[in-house]
Amino acid sequence: MSLEYTNDRSFHEQIIEEVLAAYPEKARKRRSKHLNVVSEGDSDCGVKSNIKSMPGVMTVRGCAYAGSKGVVWGPVKDVVHISHGPVGCGQYSWAQRRNYYVGETGIDTFGTMQVTSDFQERDIVFGGDKKLRQLIDEIEMLFPLAKGISVQSECPVGLIGDDIEAVAKEKAKDLGKPVIPVRCEGFRGVSQSLGHHIANDTIRDWVFGREKPSDLEDPTAGFEPSPYDVVVVGDYNIGGDCWASRKLLEEIGLRVIAQWTGDTSLAELERAPKAKLNLIHCYRSMNYISRHMEEKYGTPWFEFNFFGPSRIEKSLRAIAEYFDDTIKENVEKVIAKYRPMADAVIDKYRPRLEGKKVMLYVGGLRPRHMVNAYEDLGMEIVGAGYEFAHKDDYQRTTSYVKDGTLIFDDITGYEMEKFIERIRPDLVGSGIKEKYPIQKMGVPFRQVHSWDYSGPYHAYDGFAVFARDMDMAINNPVWGKFKAPWAEA
Amino acid sequence: MPQSAEAIKDHVSLFREPEYKEMLREKRINFECPHPEETVREISAWTKTEDYREKNFSRKSLVINPAKSCQPLGAVFCGAGFDGALSFVHGSQGCVAYYRSHLSRHFKEPTSAVSSSMTEDAAVFGGLNNMIDGLANAYALYEPKMIAVSTTCMAEVIGDDLHAFIANAKDKGSVPKEFDVPFAHTPAFQGSHINGYDNMLLGILTHFWQNMERNPGGSINIIPGFDGFCVGNIRELKRVLDLMEVEYTIVCDPSDVFDTPSDGTFRMYDGGTTIYDSKAALNAKATLSMQEYCTKKTLAFAKEKHQETASLHYPIGVEATDEFLMTVSELTGKSIPDALVRERGRLVDALADSMSIAHGKTFAVFGDPDFVYGMCRFLMEMGAEPRHALATNGTKPWAKKMKALLESSPYGQDCEVWPGCDLWHLRSLLNTAPVDFQIGSSYGKYLERDTGTPLIRLAFPIFDRHHHHRFPTWGYQGGLQVLVRILDKILDRLDDDTNEAGVTDISFDLTR
């Protein structure tokens, strides 16, 4: 189902001029490169990306630590992740991402725990390596079933000259378990994005590249490969997303040997190179390791999209092209099986959502990936932007958005407020920091990092939940109550 | 097919459908290389033993599930308490994203703060340029009345000098010379958010008071401290002080900015202590802190300025409110009006009506040091027994004070005080020395799951229940709120324990 519409180019150009006028000159010059109106047929959205945020403008972005601990490593459930440094970073990111997993927390899984070295002044002055050694021993004492330990560096670690790699090597030998040092200090890079990359590299170097102590068996031993083995890469199982996707992939006859990373075990990281195909959902955060697996193990990778039935069908058919006729036939059967349910969802909600305008501002993937899911429900995308996308993300975006769409890279709080005030979209999808200011303006809002405590949104099972939630947000009775009846219209 | 358009199932029920349960079971067996179920059960049971407790308490370096956060969070909270003030945190930007999220998740409200977005080059050369550009941008875009500067640990480790940087930025014209830019160094590797609050408040008052002559008057300053219930509590404070006809200034009042109406306008700033009042606060006769451990340095500064000072520990309940009112009365010479005496009587009445319900029930209390003190004190008033009092950011002197409080009542005799411990310690305590209920923040929900101890949410942060912070916990009215929350939990539990038809329902009483 493709929806035909265009957005109001000259109006969008005008509001870009309006917001830029508020900046001091130096800042105006820099910000003007991050805002644009996209034209049909462009090869790129025409904005600069992945460069430093300006001080003082209220960027939405986080840091490399958030990209590593929060995104890539955090969901590896049977590994204990140390937030190495002062208490704050680990505290604020504790159990906030909703990457669901199965396991007994504190016994064989450790996802919703905040494990930290809680740096004190003396650790800054004398270095934290000694403390790190000791606390790794303490983890081993209290959590003997942990399959490994990762060290997620916070800002001070890289500034005081600690050698966490040396500690990691030494302790890995001692414990006979992988200890993974991750240099994701918050000051590195310009956003979460470098944290994803660094975390990807540590999987390459410290998981794939691990020297196996002689007394340890090969983790991939006893693994029987099959011709249908795939890995789902870059699905963080927010609200159970990856489970919904997994079910669908299994139904078409594939064997999902690993989920990266959501409800992930260390074994799933270790065995991934045995797959026949890597299926990548969040390209931004995990393209690095997919490219590496392609180079090193010859595993091809394919970017798929399980948001909304039209993309799901397209993706399933494209995935089938990598396999034999059995899979191709299965795909058609599965599509036929689910189409009535998807149609019933659309029939139910489309009349209530038709023509509603949506603005999306999220990380590095969803502002494009979700477009067709909205369009399946008859909704239109007026504006889209990313917190930490790179050029290749903006290139990929042009094929999703329509002519005249407003594009904003690393938006500031000021710009967001003004754009929304002028456009008055029917729905904004962004994060927790944006939610309440926008709702106060009387504009319906959904968090699109955490699914606003809902989900799953992936695959057919998730699409139904997605449609229900969008209707709930947009057509909520509360929006009619903002003005007192006696107030002038 | 588990999903349907008619009855849409989300994560709560979807994954309990047989197809998903089977899928997850297969995933586990075939791909996760799990430990044998037997082993998991064994270890799980072991974590509940005395042996594990001993090991757990032997750790020297490892911190697990602490109930505290870092200084700049407190600084940002403090900044929110001033009229038109924008918090500007100098250092890495990720931290600021975290403070904003954290406060918004608790209050369900916007939280505004900017960062100087320092990156690797600033780590080498210092963050002066970030300060210069950052102040200019923040000033132009967000039109604040003042900018309150604090620091993340990055700026602290490299040793940026805020005083010099701000002066430099002013020279460069980032903000007008006379524009107020108070500041505080808030290193995350010292103390916790309550110290960040203290440091920022001290920075703000120092900025306003340093070149002023004090001209003592009759007004008093009240500092509420870092408080997740600030919205309800500060409003209650004002109501009570107005009833007493006291002349006062709430120094740091975020009660409006964390409770703005939904009427079509986003208010980035709302209410808060004005610059005028902040300056005039120097002339106060006295400064009263509602939370001593949040205001140690600020109170010392007030004293230095020749003000009388007094401090409380998060006053909840009859005695603590009595003490609050008497302190105010003493400092101002105003008497306590009948209306408050009647409110007092009503709280006492409620305690008398419900005396049997909480009596003898045992509790674990965790949170910030002042909260734990105030909460335990009220529990003992109800005839309930605190057994574990834990503050991750509690110090040894705090523990000593706690012990004195507990020893003052027969209901506190069996309570142990745990300064500097975290919620993994508490897990062992609840497993080996169980209690009936726990009082604390949302983090306690994991303890509820692991140890079966029902949680009453009365401390910051509360992420998974809505709107409690809009109601007071201070004053006699606040005491009533707290009492009802505790009674409801106890009685809901009692109903749950007695509702099996024909088995336990002999005690499923209609009237309790």
Ligand code: SF4
């Ligand atoms: S890096 Fe430091 S200041 Fe920032 S959140 Fe972490 S502990 Fe707090």
Ligand code: SF4
């Ligand atoms: S889906 Fe979005 S928020 Fe999640 S990792 Fe990818 S880019 Fe980041």
